[in-house]
Amino acid sequence: MQDPGEDSNTGSPLVGRFRLPLAHDTVREIIRKVSPIAVTATLILLALFSLFVGPVRISWSSAWYIFIAQFNQILNSALTGIHHVISQVPAGVSLFSNTGSRYYTMPEYDIIVQIQEPIVLAAVIVGAALAVGGSTVQGIFRNPITEPYIIGISSGAALGATLTIAVPQFSSDFGAFSLQVNAFFFSLLVVYITYFTSYRRGSVPVTYLLLTGVAISIFVSSIVAFIIYTNTRLQSEVFFWLMGSLQQAGWADIYLVGGIVGVCVILTYMFSGELDALQMGEDYASSLGVRVEFTKMALLTLVALSVSACVSIAGLIGFVGLIIPHISRMLFGGTSRKSIPWSVALGAIFLLLANDIAVGLYAERVVPVGIITGMIGVPFFLFIMYRLSGGAYHA
Amino acid sequence: MRSGAIVLIVAILVVSGVGFYYVQSSGHGQESSTGPIKVTDSLNRTFYFQSPVTRIVSIDPAATATLYALGAYKDLVGGNEFDSYPPSESIPNVGDSYSINYQMLVNLTPQVVLVYGSTFSSVDQKINNTLNIPVIVDNPNSISQIMSFTSMLGNLTGTEHNATLINNWVRQSVTILRDSVPSVNQSSEESVFYYLSNYGGIWTMGQNTFINQMFQIAKLRNIVSFSGSGTINAEVIVNQSPDILLLDQYVPVSAANVAPFNETAAYYSSPQRIYTIFNDSFFDEPDFRIVYSIYWLISTMYPSSMPSLPQFPIKLAYPPTTGFSY
Numbered sequence: 001m002q003d004p005g006e007d008s009n010t011g012s013p014l015v016g017r018f019r020l021p022l023a024h025d026t027v028r029e030i031i032r033k034v035s036p037i038a039v040t041a042t043l044i045l046l047a048l049f050s051l052f053v054g055p056v057r058i059s060w061s062s063a064w065y066i067f068i069a070q071f072n073q074i075l076n077s078a079l080t081g082i083h084h085v086i087s088q089v090p091a092g093v094s095l096f097s098n099t100g101s102r103y104y105t106m107p108e109y110d111i112i113v114q115i116q117e118p119i120v121l122a123a124v125i126v127g128a129a130l131a132v133g134g135s136t137v138q139g140i141f142r143n144p145i146t147e148p149y150i151i152g153i154s155s156g157a158a159l160g161a162t163l164t165i166a167v168p169q170f171s172s173d174f175g176a177f178s179l180q181v182n183a184f185f186f187s188l189l190v191v192y193i194t195y196f197t198s199y200r201r202g203s204v205p206v207t208y209l210l211l212t213g214v215a216i217s218i219f220v221s222s223i224v225a226f227i228i229y230t231n232t233r234l235q236s237e238v239f240f241w242l243m244g245s246l247q248q249a250g251w252a253d254i255y256l257v258g259g260i261v262g263v264c265v266i267l268t269y270m271f272s273g274e275l276d277a278l279q280m281g282e283d284y285a286s287s288l289g290v291r292v293e294f295t296k297m298a299l300l301t302l303v304a305l306s307v308s309a310c311v312s313i314a315g316l317i318g319f320v321g322l323i324i325p326h327i328s329r330m331l332f333g334g335t336s337r338k339s340i341p342w343s344v345a346l347g348a349i350f351l352l353l354a355n356d357i358a359v360g361l362y363a364e365r366v367v368p369v370g371i372i373t374g375m376i377g378v379p380f381f382l383f384i385m386y387r388l389s390g391g392a393y394h395a
Numbered sequence: 396m397r398s399g400a401i402v403l404i405v406a407i408l409v410v411s412g413v414g415f416y417y418v419q420s421s422g423h424g425q426e427s428s429t430g431p432i433k434v435t436d437s438l439n440r441t442f443y444f445q446s447p448v449t450r451i452v453s454i455d456p457a458a459t460a461t462l463y464a465l466g467a468y469k470d471l472v473g474g475n476e477f478d479s480y481p482p483s484e485s486i487p488n489v490g491d492s493y494s495i496n497y498q499m500l501v502n503l504t505p506q507v508v509l510v511y512g513s514t515f516s517s518v519d520q521k522i523n524n525t526l527n528i529p530v531i532v533d534n535p536n537s538i539s540q541i542m543s544f545t546s547m548l549g550n551l552t553g554t555e556h557n558a559t560l561i562n563n564w565v566r567q568s569v570t571i572l573r574d575s576v577p578s579v580n581q582s583s584e585e586s587v588f589y590y591l592s593n594y595g596g597i598w599t600m601g602q603n604t605f606i607n608q609m610f611q612i613a614k615l616r617n618i619v620s621f622s623g624s625g626t627i628n629a630e631v632i633v634n635q636s637p638d639i640l641l642l643d644q645y646v647p648v649s650a651a652n653v654a655p656f657n658e659t660a661a662y663y664s665s666p667q668r669i670y671t672i673f674n675d676s677f678f679d680e681p682d683f684r685i686v687y688s689i690y691w692l693i694s695t696m697y698p699s700s701m702p703s704l705p706q707f708p709i710k711l712a713y714p715p716t717t718g719f720s721y
Contacts, residue, residue, distance in 0.1 A: 055498055251418045
C-alpha cells in the first residue's frame with residue numbers, strides 16, 4: 001500500500017501541510033533533528049522533577065535511597081513469585097545496598113511511592129492517551145477541531161460515574177473500583193450507540209458520526225444533569241470529577257489503565273498507514289486497498305478503550321486531545337507514523353506540566369488539572385497556530 | 396515491526412496483570428483487626444485501635460470542635476479549610492472534603508482521619524485503601540447521633556469521661572429548652588422555612604435532619620416535606636407561606652424582598668419575621684454547640700422565654716459560646 005507521506009500537499013486538512021516557517025532549510029533541519037532529543041529529554045526530566053512538586057520538601061538524596069528501596073522491594077517480590085514456580089531461583093536478593101533507610105522517613109517514602117509516582121505516571125498515561133486519541137479522531141473525521149470526547153466518551157463516562165455515586169446497586173459489584181469500571185463501560189456503551197446509530201447502508205459516514213456523537217453526548221449529559229439535580233449529595237462530587245484531577249490515581253489504576261493504554265497506542269500505531277490514507281479521503285483510502293469501515297471501527301474502538309480508561313481515573317481533562325496532535329504535526333510532520341509516537345511524548349509533557357502547576361499554584365490546595373490545561377493550553381495553542389503553523393490553517 | 400509490536404503488547408499485559416495482582420493482594424489498612432478500642436462510623440465500618448490515638452487529622456469542622464471540647468485538641472495534627480472553632484487554629488490545613496492535599500496529609504503521619512458525610516467517596520478510598528490510613532466518617536442527622544459521635548470521639552481519644560459530661564449537658568440543656576417553649580397545639584404551630592443558600596436555586600434543609608429536629612424542639616413546623624437538603628420549588632414557598640423565614644448567614648437580606656419570599660406571611664407580618672441566623676457554624680455543623688442554636692431559635696421566636704442553660708461542664712480557653720451572640 002502506498003504511504004501517503006508527509007510531502008503530499010493536497011487532499012487532507014491534516015497531512016503534509018505543516019511546515020515550520022523558518023528562513024533556512026538548514027535551521028529547519030536542525031530543529032527537526034533536535035526536537036526528538038529535546039522532547040524525550042524534557043519528558044524524562046519533567047517526570048523526575050514532578051515527583052518533587054508539592055508542599056513537602058524531599059531532598060534528592062532521600063529520593064535516591066527511596067528509589068533503591070523500592071527497586072529492591074520490586075526485585076524481591078518478583079523473585080519470590082518466580083521462586084514459587086522455579087525453586088532454583090533465590091527467593092530474595094538485594095542488588096543495591098539498602099542501608100539508606102535512615103536517610104528518609106516513612107512519610108517521605110509514602111509521598112514518593114504511594115502518592116507522587118502514581119500521579120506522575122497517570123499524567124504520562126492520560127496525556128499520551130488523550131493526545132493519541134485526538135490525533136486518531138482528527139484523522140478519521142478529517143477535522144482539525146475534533147477531540148476524543150466528541151464521540152460520546154466523556155458523557156458516557158460521566159453517566160457511569162454519576163450512577164455509581166447515586167445508585168447503590170451500581171457501586172456494589174466492583175468494590176473500590178466501581179466508579180472506574182462503570183465510567184469505562186458506560187463510555188464504551190455510548191460510543192457504540194453513537195457508532196451504530198450512524199450506520200447507513202453498510203457504512204458509517206463521518207459527518208453522520210460526528211453529528212450523532214454531538215447529539216447523543218448532549219442527550220446523555222442531560223440524563224447526568226437530571227440525576228445530579230435529584231441527588232444534591234452528588235453535585236459537588238460530580239462537579240469536581242468533571243473538572244478532571246490526577247490526585248486520586250493509585251498503583252492499581254496505573255497497572256490497569258497503563259496496560260490498556262499501552263496496548264491501544266501500539267495497535268493504533270500499527271494502523272498508522274491506514275490512518276494516513278483515511279486522512280486523504282475514504283475513496284482515496286479505499287483505492288489504496290484500505291478496508292475503510294473496518295479501519296474506522298477498529299481505530300474508534302482503540303480510542304474509546306484507551307480514553308475511557310483514562311477518564312475513569314482522571315475525570316474529564318480537556319484540550320489535550322485537541323491541541324497536542326496539532327503541535328506534534330507542526331514539529332514532526334503530518335504522517336501518523338510520526339505524529340502518534342510524538343503525540344505520546346508531547347501529551348505526557350503537557351499534562352505533567354499542567355499537573356505541576358495545579359499542585360504548585362497554592363501551598364496547600366490542589367487545583368483540578370482540567371482547569372489548568374484549558375488556561376495554559378489555549379493561549380499556548382493560539383501562539384503556536386499563529387506563529388508556527390506557516391499558514392497551514394489558511395483556508 | 397509486527398513481531399516487535401506483539402512482543403511489546405505481551406510484555407505490557409504481563410507487567411499490568413502481575414502489577415495489579417500484586418497491588419491488590421498486598422492488603423489494605425494499617426489498623427488492627429482487634430484491640431481494646433473499637434469505634435464504628437456512620438458507614439457502619441468498625442475500626443480497632445490498641446490505644447487512644449494521638450495523631451488525628453480532621454477534615455470535619457464539627458469533629459474539630461468536638462475534639463477541642465473533649466480536651467483532645469492536642470491530638471489534632473491537621474485541620475481543614477472550614478474549621479472555625481476553636482478560633483485562631485494553628486495546625487496545618489490539609490484541604491476540605493472536596494480537595495485534599497495528600498502529600499501534606501501523609502507528612503502529618505495521622506493514625507486516623509475524620510471526615511464529614513459529604514466527603515467524596517474517592518477521597519475516602521484514596522486515604523483508606525491506598526494510603527492505609529483509617530477514615531472515620533461522621534454524618535449525624537439528629538441530636539442523638541451527634542451525641543453518639545461525641546462518645547465515639549471520646550472513646551477514640553481516651554476522653555470518655557469528658558464525652559459523657561458533654562452529652563449529659565446536651566441532654567439536660569435540650570430538656571430545659573424544650574420545656575421553655577410555650578405549649579401549643581400541633582395544628583397551631585408556626586411554620587418556618589430555612590433559606591440555606593441562594594446559590595443555583597433556593598436551598599433548604601428538610602425532614603430527617605438535625606436542623607429539622609431543632610425546629611421540632613422549638614415547636615416550629617418545617618414547610619419542607621422532603622428529606623435531607625435540596626432545592627425547593629418557589630411555588631411551594633408561596634403556597635405554604637411560612638410564618639417565619641430564617642436566612643443563613645451568607646444569604647443576603649435582600650433575597651427575602653423578592654418573589655417568592657415577598658409573598659409569604661413572614662414578609663407581610665408587622666414587624667417582618669425574617670431573621671438571619673447569628674453564626675452558621677453553630678447552625679450547620681452537627682456538634683454539641685447545636686444547644687446554642689436551639690437557644691437562639693427559642694429566644695428569638697418566643698422573646699418571653701429566656702431559659703437559663705446549665706454551665707458547660709468543661710473549662711476551655713475558648714468557651715463554646717465563643718462566636719455565639721444574642
